[in-house]
Amino acid sequence: MSHRQYAIKPTNIDKLNARLLSVSLSKDEKDWQSVFHTHHFTELFFVVNGEGNFLFHDEKYHIRTGDLVIIPPYMEHTEQSIKGTPLEYYVIGVEGISFQPANKKTCVQVFCNFSNKSLIADLFAQMLYEVRNPSYGSDKICQDLLEILILRIVRYQHVIPVPITSTYMTKECARIKEYLDINYSEPITLDTLTELTHMNKYYMAHSFAKYTGQSPIQYLNQRRMEAACTLLKDTDHSISSISSTVGFSSQSYFTQAFRKKYGMTPIKYRQQHADGSRSNAGGGI
Template sequence: MSHRQYAVTHTDIEKLNARLLSISLSRDERDWQSVFHTHHFTELFFVVSGEGNFLFREKLYHIKTGDLVIIPPYMEHTEQSIPDTPLEYYVIGVDGISFQPAGEQTCVQVFCNVSNKALVEEIFSQMLYEMRNPAYGSDKICQDLLEILILRIIRSQHVIPVPIASTYMTKECARIKEYLDSNYSEPITLDTLTDLTHMNKYYMAHSFAKYTGKSPIQYLNDRRMQAACTLLRDTDHSISAISASVGFSSQSYFTQAFRKKYGMTPIRYRQSQAGDDAANGS
């Protein structure tokens, strides 16, 4: 007979401090509305079958069977199936940890090209089984499986685990973000936000930038630009009407800011989108 024995070597790995909050298995049956939403924890989203798109406010990514998406806390997102290929997917909620790509300073969404899809799916499946059939040690088994999954992600995707304490958005900053997302069309200044949170103006701006990578005013202008792009693409409203509806004080300032961000005027952007639609036959 043949026999080969391997000695176990022990590696000092810093404790992850990741805590499993929830796990679910969902299938898009077209009976729910896909809307942008956020969570205060990290999500691990794994596609079991189907095909669709994963959307953030500024980006859209195609997803398919075997893809794994890491969504950091407080990042607005949603998913949509492609007709006739409904998505089926696991979602895990994880507290205490998020991820940064090597060389980055902030936590961003990570799309993992999983090499061993069957192994990753089996980890999710075992966790769901334990939660559906709780018995002695189920929570411990799930926690250990979570750590195995995270270590495999770290190993294959070259990401760095970050304690949630260094990325966790404070209640005040989360309130500012929610306010800007909902009221971007209104006149908003730093004084507006300090009155909202009762924080020192400069500390508030610094704290918000720490968690989002942008100052409150930069975030507000980006939010307005996103809304403007949607209106330019999907309506025939005039440029002046769009400028006013998304919160800019003048059309000239809106055009200047739009050109600076996108390298073209709003009119040129609308023309380019109409050309793309015509080329795609829509």
């Protein structure tokens, strides 16, 4: 019989100021539109299966099985599958912490690819199991699993966990922004947002503009336009259907607003992108 005992050596690690908010497992089944959105917390996005692209407003990154994307609070983003390889992914929301590369001073999106993908996937799977099957100590187990995941990210990716405060945006403005990102297709007025935040209407509009550079209604219309552009490029839905789908009260108002923003009608925009797609398809060597 052989026996060897290993001693545990304590290390001086600062307490992690991180709290698990949510856990989910999703698969892209083409039953929803991928649009840019933000969250007031840090997101950890782990690809279980599939292949696609992770998009920020001015950047696009290829992602595949085993990739982990860390998205700081308030950073606009979305993901898209590549045809034939639908993305399946875990997403957890984490409050109070984000990450920055060792050679940078600000929190930016971080891409990780682990050699031991199953080890990382198992941590996400255990968290999801505890959330779906709550029992004594589930919240503590989830929190401990989160801390293990963070330590593995720090160990293998050479990033620094940093505390996140609410200096980027007030809690109320962040809630408005998130609400608009998710519910842009619904009828929304300033009164809707006032009821949501219990803020004075004019103070609320002024505060939101201070942090985003746009009034809530301007931001809402921008969200609707972005969703409309995606539908015009990727579907053959009628202009009337797209107009109502993204939340405009009438096709004529939608067409007028679209022309004002892009300098062309929705039909012309669709034609231009269709022509561009055909040119690219026939431009091989």
